[in-house]
Amino acid sequence: MFKKVLIANRGEIALRVIRACKELGLATVAVYSEADRESLHVRFADDDVCIGRPPARDSYLNISRLIAAAEITGADAIHPGYGFLAENGEFADTVRASNITFIGPTGEQIRQMGDKAAARKLAHKLKVPTVPGSPGLVADADAGLKVAAKIGYPVIVKAAAGGGGKGMRVAADEDQFTQSFGLAKQEALAAFGSDEVYLEKYLSRPRHVEIQVMGDNHGRVMHLCERDCSVQRRHQKLIEEAPSPAVDQTLREDVGEAAVRLASEIGYVGAGTVEFLLDEDGSFYFMEMNTRIQVEHPVTEMCTNFDLVKEQIRVAAGEPLSFVMNGQRLRGHAIECRVNAEDPARNFQPSPGVVTAYHPPGGPGVRVDTHIYAGYTVPPFYDSLLAKVIVHGNSRDEALARMRQALDSFIIEGVTTTIPFLSRVMRHPDFVAGRVDTKFLERAPQLLTGQE
Ligand code: MV4
Numbered sequence: 001m002f003k004k005v006l007i008a009n010r011g012e013i014a015l016r017v018i019r020a021c022k023e024l025g026l027a028t029v030a031v032y033s034e035a036d037r038e039s040l041h042v043r044f045a046d047d048d049v050c051i052g053r054p055p056a057r058d059s060y061l062n063i064s065r066l067i068a069a070a071e072i073t074g075a076d077a078i079h080p081g082y083g084f085l086a087e088n089g090e091f092a093d094t095v096r097a098s099n100i101t102f103i104g105p106t107g108e109q110i111r112q113m114g115d116k117a118a119a120r121k122l123a124h125k126l127k128v129p130t131v132p133g134s135p136g137l138v139a140d141a142d143a144g145l146k147v148a149a150k151i152g153y154p155v156i157v158k159a160a161a162g163g164g165g166k167g168m169r170v171a172a173d174e175d176q177f178t179q180s181f182g183l184a185k186q187e188a189l190a191a192f193g194s195d196e197v198y199l200e201k202y203l204s205r206p207r208h209v210e211i212q213v214m215g216d217n218h219g220r221v222m223h224l225c226e227r228d229c230s231v232q233r234r235h236q237k238l239i240e241e242a243p244s245p246a247v248d249q250t251l252r253e254d255v256g257e258a259a260v261r262l263a264s265e266i267g268y269v270g271a272g273t274v275e276f277l278l279d280e281d282g283s284f285y286f287m288e289m290n291t292r293i294q295v296e297h298p299v300t301e302m303c304t305n306f307d308l309v310k311e312q313i314r315v316a317a318g319e320p321l322s323f324v325m326n327g328q329r330l331r332g333h334a335i336e337c338r339v340n341a342e343d344p345a346r347n348f349q350p351s352p353g354v355v356t357a358y359h360p361p362g363g364p365g366v367r368v369d370t371h372i373y374a375g376y377t378v379p380p381f382y383d384s385l386l387a388k389v390i391v392h393g394n395s396r397d398e399a400l401a402r403m404r405q406a407l408d409s410f411i412i413e414g415v416t417t418t419i420p421f422l423s424r425v426m427r428h429p430d431f432v433a434g435r436v437d438t439k440f441l442e443r444a445p446q447l448l449t450g451q452e
Helices: 011-023 040-044 063-073 089-097 107-114 116-125 141-151 174-192 249-265 297-304 308-316 396-408 419-425
Strands: 004-007 027-033 047-052 077-079 155-163 166-171 197-201 207-215 221-233 236-242 270-278 284-290 333-340 357-359 366-370 385-393 411-413
Touching: 004 011, 004 063, 011 027, 011 040, 011 308, 011 366, 011 385, 027 040, 027 063, 047 063, 063 089, 077 308, 089 107, 107 116, 107 284, 116 155, 116 197, 116 249, 116 284, 141 155, 141 174, 141 197, 155 174, 166 174, 174 197, 207 249, 207 284, 207 308, 221 249, 221 297, 236 297, 236 419, 249 270, 249 284, 270 308, 297 308, 297 333, 297 366, 297 385, 333 396, 333 419, 385 396, 396 419
Parallel strands: 004 027, 004 077, 027 047
Antiparallel strands: 155 166, 155 197, 207 221, 207 270, 221 236, 236 333, 270 284, 333 385, 357 411, 366 385
């Protein structure tokens, strides 16, 4: 096992990883930017190193500073958290080349899944269902028009280097196609430095269902049930739950088995997520694989009773998976709401500033993962996640009631938060009935303001 783990991240996930390390008896190193001097991850870690100016590219994205921080403090492993360098193959390689263990998959595995067109090709080869579309990259608009004519409109053009929604364009018909194709390529080049794109049939109202997988260095991969992340805005997830109200045990076994097949094929090691689109008729299609621990991992922890971050650390140290559950023995229902310092009535505009009062909810089945406290200043440089409220209940209804109670007793003053908005969603008849898809918020704009 390691002796000392450096956490290459900030905010609530840095605290989450520090807790897991402490439980395993490991020392910790926090890194921080000049904007995060007063952060709790710095206080709770055994050692800390300032790695630069507030903008992420000068600090949390600076690979050589992170490696130097690990070397100076004698850390023998690095946990990347999510975001920042978590899915950067070069970072994983550089960490390993410096004789430090990267807590996550290999650089090669990160790159294999980072190329979304190649991942789709691999899924197709393994008979993991994919949406009808181009077999690989589409060279030019003329080639695209031919594929589109074959699969039928609407189609979606996606960036091979993309993921999470950037560099995507929908074309309703042949007339729109050439323009959408060009725009997707342009956006992809600007965002990722690559204008490679591929094509899929566009599904109009899918649910976003993703499978948590975990692999070890002994050739084993298991899955830990699905999460439903259909409530999103501009590709930002706002609410997640497990299990999905749209997935029964038979479907769970099918999707889970498909996810495990894909991850096994590349010898995947660590925690990963295989994303699927779920159609109204129960068909599921592979979308992409994320090679990191995700923001929404706690809903899986609550209904599997399994500590994903501790297991990430154990398997990185070479230990075998502590048991293989494959979606069996699920326990109740969990929901997570992301509380952001944003104003839903003003297009979710960020609201940084000082938290003047703070009191978190509590009680049975209520978990709050956060880094904020009374007097904390929310810096303007990073994403605006303040806290994750995660509830667990014996049934979805019990979890819903717990979430309403928790949100309504959560006091955060000084910054505008999304709490009142989340509270309204928890009372919306379609959400209560589990009738959500990726267009849910577009259909219910009154939720943003609370006005009818
Ligand atoms: C799609 C789709 C419909 N059909 N692909 C969005 C994020 C990126 N990972 C892929 N995305 C989508 N791909 C096909 N063939 C709809 C989306 C999509 C979406 C997916 C999940 C959650 C929210 C979404 C919001 C808009 C579009």
